[in-house]
Amino acid sequence: MAIVILTVITVAAGIAVPTVGDKGELPSSLPVPGLPDVPFTMDTLTTIAPYAFAMALVGLMESLMTAKLVDDITDTHSSKTRESIGQGIANILTGFFGGMGGCAMIGQTMINVKVSGARTRLSTFLAGSFLMVLCIVFGPVVSDIPMAALVAVMVMVSFATFDWHSIAPKTLKRMPIGEIAVMAITVIVVVATDNLAIGVVVGSVTAMVIFAKRVAHLARVHSVRDPDGTTVVYRVTGELFFASSNDLVGQFDYAGDPDKVVIDLSEAHVWDASSVAALDAIETKYAQRGKTVEITGLNDLSADLHGKLTGELTGSH
Numbered sequence: 550m551a552i553v554i555l556t557v558i559t560v561a562a563g564i565a566v567p568t569v570g571d572k573g574e575l576p577s578s579l580p581v582p583g584l585p586d587v588p589f590t591m592d593t594l595t596t597i598a599p600y601a602f603a604m605a606l607v608g609l610m611e612s613l614m615t616a617k618l619v620d621d622i623t624d625t626h627s628s629k630t631r632e633s634i635g636q637g638i639a640n641i642l643t644g645f646f647g648g649m650g651g652c653a654m655i656g657q658t659m660i661n662v663k664v665s666g667a668r669t670r671l672s673t674f675l676a677g678s679f680l681m682v683l684c685i686v687f688g689p690v691v692s693d694i695p696m697a698a699l700v701a702v703m704v705m706v707s708f709a710t711f712d713w714h715s716i717a718p719k720t721l722k723r724m725p726i727g728e729i730a731v732m733a734i735t736v737i738v739v740v741a742t743d744n745l746a747i748g749v750v751v752g753s754v755t756a757m758v759i760f761a762k763r764v765a766h767l768a769r770v771h772s773v774r775d776p777d778g779t780t781v782v783y784r785v786t787g788e789l790f791f792a793s794s795n796d797l798v799g800q801f802d803y804a805g806d807p808d809k810v811v812i813d814l815s816e817a818h819v820w821d822a823s824s825v826a827a828l829d830a831i832e833t834k835y836a837q838r839g840k841t842v843e844i845t846g847l848n849d850l851s852a853d854l855h856g857k858l859t860g861e862l863t864g865s866h
Contacts, residue, residue, distance in 0.1 A: 553560075566577065566695045566696070566697055567697075568692060568693055568694060568695055569691055569692050569694045570691075570692030570693065571692070571696075571698065572696070575684045575688040575691060575692060576685060577685060577688060577727075578685065579645040579685070580647050580648065581646070582645050582646055583645065583646075583647065585644070586647070602858060603744075603746035604650050604746070605650075606746055606749060606750070607652070607745050607746045607749055608636065608640075608650060608651070608652030609633060609636070609652070609656060609828055610641070610749055610753075611652050611653060611654070611747070612632060612652045612653035613629055613632070613633070614634065614655060615653035615654070615655045615715060616629055616632050616653065617629075618655065618658070618659065619658060619662055622662055622663065622715045623662065623668060632653075633638075636652060636653070639651075642696065655710055656706040656707060656710045657706065659706075659710040660672075660706055660709060660710070661676065663709070664709065667712045674678070675809070687689065690737070699858055714739070715732075718854050726824055727756075727759035727760075727763065728759075730755065730759065731752055731755050731756045731759065734751060734752060734755050735748050735749070735751065735752030735755075736748070738751045738752070756771075761790075761792045762792070768785065768786070768787035768788065768789055768793040768794075768796070768797060768817070769785070769786045769787055770783055770784070770785050770797070770800040770801070771783070771784045771786075772784075772802070772841055774807070778807060779808065779809060780805050780807060780809040780810070780811060781806050781807055781809075781810055781811070782811045782813055783800075783801065783810065783811065783812050783813065784815075784816065785797070785812060785813065785814050785816070785817045786816040786817055787816075787817055787819065788816075788817070788818055788820060789819050789824035789827070790816055790820040790821050790823065791805045791821055791823035793824075793825075794821075794823045794824040794826075794827040795823075795827075797824075797827045797828075797831070798827050798830050798831055798834075801831055801834070801835075802834060803834045803838060803840075804838065806822050806835070807840075808839070808840050808841065809840070809841055809843070810820060810840055810841070810842045810843070811842075811843045811844075811845060812828070812831070812842060812843070812844045812845070813845050813846045814844060814845065814847050815846025815847075815848075816850075817846075818848065818850070818851055819847070819850075819851035819854055819855055820854075822854075822858050823852060826858075827856040828844060828859070829853065829859055829860065830852070832844075
């Protein structure tokens with residue numbers, strides 16, 4: 550209603566403001582299939598590849614975030630893999646009809662679900678159908694809509710979509726400093742570069758670095774010596790990957806331990822080649838002192854990775 554009123558006022562008063570029609574001509578008929586009028590060469594591919602990758606990255610992440618929010622609001626579960634595959638197929642087919650790539654939109658989805666109470670796929674179909682009718686049937690009317698009216702609508706959508714609780718002082722005091730840093734860095738980069746893709750990449754990398762630093766020190770090693778003094782058992786707990794495995798080698802008493810050493814990994818998980826290399830290095834250090842090492846408690850995934858890579862990384866076996 551606000552858009553209609555503002556449009557009527559603008560037209561009646563003759564105010565010179567940019568309109569939707571000033572930004573481009575709206576379609577007047579349904580699209581027909583065809584191939585892009587571009588040369589199919591490697592130069593074309595290298596030109597569009599960076600933009601395609603950026604659009605795919607942003608679109609995929611926004612769709613996954615949207616799906617998670619909808620799941621939380623509706624108390625349902627959706628397949629994120631099926632969502633991603635469907636979006637990819639739809640974008641490929643859209644290209645043959647001259648359309649642009651698209652993805653799930655958080656703002657419109659939140660308004661649709663929270664305000665309108667939508668719960669089924671029919672709401673999405675109707676939204677697309679209504680937009681198509683607006684463009685094809687009522688194109689001249691839509692062209693006269695002032696851009697200022699659409700800006701006002703998007704501001705209200707942003708206001709309704711934003712999780713204001715997440716930046717409340719009471720919430721920020723309880724949040725880990727790393728999560729606050731990720732949120733702030735992402736926003737700053739997006740605003741500074743005017744590029745959502747760059748902000749998403751920088752924010753994701755920052756989150757990965759903070760996560761790796763946080764869990765790097767969760768691996769613990771506790772030793773228990775048998776009463777007879779012939780065997781020592783090291784119980785390793787936590788996640789073993791490239792960050793945490795760096796400190797693992799230094800937590801063993803190679804010179805003071807007895808001839809038999811047991812490394813119990815029943816409460817640990819081996820994630821990468823760096824952890825396997827660290828275990829190989831431990832065995833090598835004990836072997837140089839004439840001591841034997843037995844690794845026990847590996848779960849199926851850890852045992853499979855260890856079996857494939859042990860001895861192949863350091864050349865110790």
